[in-house]
Amino acid sequence: MLDNQLCFTIYACSREFTKMYQPHLDKIGLTYSQYLVMIVLWEKQQCTVKELGEALYLDSGTLTPLLKRLQAAGLIVRERSIQDERKVLISPTEKGWELRSEAACIPGKMVEGTMLSADEFVSLLGQFKDLLARVHEKNVNADK
Template sequence: MNKPTTSPELMLDNQLCFTIYACSREFTKLYQPHLDKIGLTYSQYLVMMVLWERQECTVKELGEALFLDSGTLTPLLKRLQAAGLIVRERSLQDERKVLISLTEKGWALRSEAACIPAKLAEGTELSPDEFIRLLGEFKELLARVHQANVNSASK
């Protein structure tokens, strides 16, 4: 029996989503030795980056910044709190909101993590111009895909 040939649109190498997925996994591998040194997973590092930038935010705001739902975020936050890096507390103005802020230990970790972006840039062997160009293109792609998901969900 002759097997049908695969059409180009069904070939893995032609899938943008797979290339981005695989690239993301490879980036995470590049991060891991640096994150192991400071005791964070990649997801925890992303949470910490948002908090180092914003100082305090709600669980909802954190989820929006990281494109994560509260079901994914809650266990992450519990582990960060158990490690003594963050504090979770109910807002005094609105008890439905949970505020996330850094402890002194969480703030101190920032200085240990400061070298990680430069080490990753070195690891990718991208020039500064290539990095800036790709970052802009991927931000645009993310915005378009996110909007497509928003539009799809509202139908």
């Protein structure tokens, strides 16, 4: 039965979360995927495409078009590393940094939208992080 499938429940929950994010992201002109990229960049200030992919569990084929759209919007800069030209460094532009303050309220609104207590939220987040780590590790080992 579909109701007994953990993967379906996670998938459906993810879609519902994305719907919850949409009105807030529309206000700042980002898609959900673009927002995730910007969160990583706001946190790290600069990173390589590879590091960004690892943080978001995305391959470069998925990331590249996303990054091109963010660059076209003037939110990021992509430049070759001086130390290693094979690496492309990504960092927010001034406009990208300004967007951070506009997006600051979004995480709180999402927590609010879950209707969970703070303790429930922290507990559930911890459980999902643990599940992600386990599933990712299993998939990495299966690829070897």
